[in-house]
Each structure stands twice: as C-alpha cells, then as structure tokens.
Amino acid sequence: MPDGGSRPSADVEAYPDAMGAEVLDLRLTTGIRIPCLVHGDSDAKPLLLLHAWSESRRSFDRLVPLLRGFRVYAPDLRGQGDAEKPEHGYSLVEQAEDASVPLVEVHERVTRLRGPPSAPVRATGAGQVPRRT
Helix, strand or coil: CCCCCCCCHHHHHHHHHHCCEEEEEEECCCCCEEEEEEECCCCCEEEEEECCCCCCHHHHCCCHHHCCCEEEEEECCCCCCCCCCCCCCCCHHHHHHHHHHHHHHHCCCCEEEECHHHHHHHHHHHHHCHHHC
16 A cells, blocks of 8 residues: 555545444544444444554454444544544553543443453553443
C-alpha cells in the first residue's frame, strides 16, 4: 500500500458492511474521537476486543465474523488505527478510561478477550471500572 499501510477510503467505508458490522464514532470525555467496530445481534452477550499496542480494531477482522452469539465491540485505542492521535494522554489510566467507553455505551458487563500486550491497560481498567469488567 503506497501510503504507508493505510487502506484506501473506499475500503474503509465498505469494510464494516462486508462483515455485517458498523463502526461507531465514540467521543471520550477529553473530546478525543475513537472509532469502535460493532458486530452481532444487539441482544447478544457483549464482548470487548482490545488490540495490542501499535495495532487497530482491524487486527480482529478474521476473528469477528466467527464470534457468533456475541455483540462484539472492537475500538481503536487512542493514537492507534483510525483513532485521533493527541500529543499527550497515553498513561495507563487514560488508556484504561478509553477502553471503558464502549462499556459505558452498552451499559452492561462485557466478556473481554485480549492479547498479552494490553495487560497493563486491562489491569488498570479493572480498577477504574470494576463493575463493568
């Protein structure tokens, strides 16, 4: 891909539709925008997918369609993927707060599936939003 790895804009718009999903723009309390892929029936059990550092929600492209029976939420974390990239705000506490936004959006407990690189964010997030994790 000539522009350093990003997908052409036509692919970005078609991407969620191809898997029967949508991408919501979520606003953090800091005003930063993070996109969040949402896939699955609205009455299914929610599942939050957190990508590793320097990746994006697209790292789950092949997995998401296989997660039948779940309402999948896969946000781009601050500074990653299509999320806004502020100069500051990358502490573990701030990253954990960002990851909790989809939890607040659905007002439910979420089953979490994540890779080892996000462990510090998970651990911090569990302390920040214990009733939602």
